[in-house]
Amino acid sequence: MPGLAATVKLSAMDLIDVAIAHHQAGRLDEAEQAYRRVLDADARNVDALHFLGYIAYQRADHARAEQLISQALALKHANPHAHHNLGRVHQALGNLAQAAACYRTTLELDPRHVDGWFNLASVHDARGEPQAAIDCYRRALELRPQHPAALCNLGAVLAALGRREEALECYAKALEASPGLFEASYNLGVACRELGRGEQAIAAFRRALELRPADPAAHYALGQALRDQDRVAEAQACFRGALACDADHVEARWSLAMSQLPSVYAAGENPDECRTRLAEEMERLAGWFDARRAGRGFAAVGSDQPFGLAYQEQDNRELLRRHGELCVRLMAHWQQREGLAPRAAFSGDRRIRVGIVSAHFREHSVWNAIVKGWFQQLDAERFALHAFDLGSGEDEQTRLAKARAAHYESGPRDLRQWAQAILDGRLQVLIYPEIGMDPMTARLASLRLAPVQAASWGHPQTTGLPTIDHYLSAQDLEPEQAQLHYTERLVALPHLGCYFEPHATEAELPDFERWGIDPGVPLLICPGVPFKYAPQHDLMLAEIARQLGRCRFLFFRHWKRGLSDRLEARLRAAFAAARVDYDATVSFIPWQPRAAFYGWLQRADVYLDTVGFSGFNTALQAVECGLPIVTREGRFLRGRLASGILKRMGLDELVADSATAYVASAVRLVEDAGYSERIAARIEEARDALYRDPAPVRALEVFLAR
Numbered sequence: 001m002p003g004l005a006a007t008v009k010l011s012a013m014d015l016i017d018v019a020i021a022h023h024q025a026g027r028l029d030e031a032e033q034a035y036r037r038v039l040d041a042d043a044r045n046v047d048a049l050h051f052l053g054y055i056a057y058q059r060a061d062h063a064r065a066e067q068l069i070s071q072a073l074a075l076k077h078a079n080p081h082a083h084h085n086l087g088r089v090h091q092a093l094g095n096l097a098q099a100a101a102c103y104r105t106t107l108e109l110d111p112r113h114v115d116g117w118f119n120l121a122s123v124h125d126a127r128g129e130p131q132a133a134i135d136c137y138r139r140a141l142e143l144r145p146q147h148p149a150a151l152c153n154l155g156a157v158l159a160a161l162g163r164r165e166e167a168l169e170c171y172a173k174a175l176e177a178s179p180g181l182f183e184a185s186y187n188l189g190v191a192c193r194e195l196g197r198g199e200q201a202i203a204a205f206r207r208a209l210e211l212r213p214a215d216p217a218a219h220y221a222l223g224q225a226l227r228d229q230d231r232v233a234e235a236q237a238c239f240r241g242a243l244a245c246d247a248d249h250v251e252a253r254w255s256l257a258m259s260q261l262p263s264v265y266a267a268g269e270n271p272d273e274c275r276t277r278l279a280e281e282m283e284r285l286a287g288w289f290d291a292r293r294a295g296r297g298f299a300a301v302g303s304d305q306p307f308g309l310a311y312q313e314q315d316n317r318e319l320l321r322r323h324g325e326l327c328v329r330l331m332a333h334w335q336q337r338e339g340l341a342p343r344a345a346f347s348g349d350r351r352i353r354v355g356i357v358s359a360h361f362r363e364h365s366v367w368n369a370i371v372k373g374w375f376q377q378l379d380a381e382r383f384a385l386h387a388f389d390l391g392s393g394e395d396e397q398t399r400l401a402k403a404r405a406a407h408y409e410s411g412p413r414d415l416r417q418w419a420q421a422i423l424d425g426r427l428q429v430l431i432y433p434e435i436g437m438d439p440m441t442a443r444l445a446s447l448r449l450a451p452v453q454a455a456s457w458g459h460p461q462t463t464g465l466p467t468i469d470h471y472l473s474a475q476d477l478e479p480e481q482a483q484l485h486y487t488e489r490l491v492a493l494p495h496l497g498c499y500f501e502p503h504a505t506e507a508e509l510p511d512f513e514r515w516g517i518d519p520g521v522p523l524l525i526c527p528g529v530p531f532k533y534a535p536q537h538d539l540m541l542a543e544i545a546r547q548l549g550r551c552r553f554l555f556f557r558h559w560k561r562g563l564s565d566r567l568e569a570r571l572r573a574a575f576a577a578a579r580v581d582y583d584a585t586v587s588f589i590p591w592q593p594r595a596a597f598y599g600w601l602q603r604a605d606v607y608l609d610t611v612g613f614s615g616f617n618t619a620l621q622a623v624e625c626g627l628p629i630v631t632r633e634g635r636f637l638r639g640r641l642a643s644g645i646l647k648r649m650g651l652d653e654l655v656a657d658s659a660t661a662y663v664a665s666a667v668r669l670v671e672d673a674g675y676s677e678r679i680a681a682r683i684e685e686a687r688d689a690l691y692r693d694p695a696p697v698r699a700l701e702v703f704l705a706r
Contacts, residue, residue, distance in 0.1 A: 653665075
């Protein structure tokens with residue numbers, strides 16, 4: 001009898017070796033048969049139970065996998081690999097707490113179990129515990145520095161926290177370890193795009209497509225990166241490529257429609273023709289979202305917005321109304337499916353609960369011009385500000401917002417988590433300082449999350465959204481009959497509509513020699529981003545240069561280099577048509593930090609405001625530096641920002657009513673030194689009227705209370 005038992009045991013060992021060989025070679029049917037023969041001979045064979053359970057996991061039979069691996073662990077608890085595989089089964093079943101417990105047991109038994117650390121990190125990531133995930137991925141990488149998946153996943157967690165430079169480094173290392181890792185190439189492209197490294201992003205997405213030519217997400221991402229550089233035709237080809245791979249790719253179909261408007265028009269491009277194509281494509285898009293596709297449409301909303309419409313000096317109300325109605329229709333499908341019904345406003349607090357949703361609770365034009373004053377000046381005894389910070393990163397302004405808020409929500413979250421957080425606030429009023437620049441903001445604004453919802457002019461035109469009831473603007477910035485331009489009820493707050501203070505920035509002396517600029521010639525500052533310069537106004541700038549002769553126009557290069565390149569090519573053609581030496585007259589220098597920008601403002605002779613879409617924060621900075629501004633009053637809010645500031649100071653004479661008057665004003669300010677000095681003195685005397693104005697805040701309080 002003892003001899004027979006030994007023979008059976010030896011046979012089981014041989015069969016296990018055979019089974020494992022089949023399993024490692026991917027021959028699952030043969031491996032399963034061999035494991036079962038082992039169990040026929042020895043029903044308590046731990047390895048056969050464990051590995052047969054793992055085959056069930058590989059075949060997605062998770063209930064059977066859990067049963068078999070648990071049996072193996074009941075026979076032998078000190079089996080780190082079995083605990084690890086049971087954790088994978090629980091993770092596949094969505095039992096994250098049980099999965100984490102299994103991985104921790106694995107690591108207690110074997111602290112050097114690399115995959116245990118890796119998978120525990122993935123559970124922390126799925127549970128929204130980014131720092132714990134980072135710590136675990138780093139432990140895995142200490143044990144195996146060239147672990148491609150750990151590097152790639154660590155990069156993704158860091159990117160979600162806004163630590164994009166660190167993320168980019170992780171992706172680069174992952175590609176060094178595994179050049180064929182699609183996810184690393186794709187994520188590298190995403191990180192480069194977010195960091196404004198357009199050409200690197202395009203190259204990374206192209207590499208990803210070489211690895212997976214039929215991947216719709218990679219086609220779509222490449223299209224977005226090309227569109228960033230205003231390579232519209234190439235971008236549209238990529239969107240069509242994504243749709244060829246997945247006919248129901250909602251983001252690609254949405255972007256194909258929205259990409260009809262370039263950011264910066266090239267010489268010869270007709271903005272009206274582009275506008276007509278957008279209107280036609282939006283009509284087709286609304287029909288494309290049939291009953292079947294509408295359920296997935298929420299993923300497209302906000303992903304690509306008709307941002308360029310604001311930079312055409314035309315009434316966009318009808319186009320934006322059609323866009324807004326489609327957004328709300330698609331988001332309503334999502335909200336109903338998720339069961340996120342609006343809740344009654346909280347009534348247990350004597351204070352009015354006001355929500356502010358923004359991706360810009362930081363040093364940003366929207367915060368500086370509009371939101372900061374609300375946090376500084378709204379009566380905290382009457383109003384409880386609930387801040388929902390959709391952005392990443394933190395600076396001194398973020399900390400100010402946190403200190404002044406009654407409640408502050410931040411951190412990486414998905415759409416459902418943000419919507420739930422806002423609903424949980426049981427707000428009476430919900431305000432979006434801007435709608436049009438940030439994807440998550442656009443999605444949330446397309447939902448009904450509070451009884452009263454309002455937008456303000458961080459992106460200064462109507463939202464077109466039926467879910468937005470009011471639009472907070474300013475009396476000094478709106479033309480007569482302004483309500484006709486809005487789908488919302490217009491609320492024009494007094495004066496400039498906001499409370500702000502001077503920056504009191506200590507200027508840095510500009511380095512003329514570094515940029516090849518003669519400090520002895522008149523300097524005209526052109527501060528706008530490239531898409532604020534409409535092609536019909538190029539000759540106006542060229543005419544100023546022609547009349548002045550020796551002078552220097554100073555532009556600031558956009559971080560998306562392709563946009564400035566397109567503007568520069570168009571300006572070069574306009575200056576040539578006016579017989580002006582472009583290279584002797586125009587300079588593009590890198591985007592400047594505030595202190596350096598103030599230095600240029602203090603040394604300049606004139607600030608040339610953009611026409612049709614004016615500057616506000618930059619105009620205020622010019623006023624602070626005592627620099628004369630030339631502007632033209634536009635037809636809409638977005639074209640009247642600088643003119644509102646000048647009129648508030650009683651400097652109406654600097655507000656032109658035509659291109660001819662604009663040119664004449666700029667030329668006089670340069671050529672008539674006495675006149676320019678008098679204007680600068682009047683700016684210095686009058687600018688205090690702009691600052692610390694309580695009237696808009698008091699009127700906002702009345703609106704909120706009403």
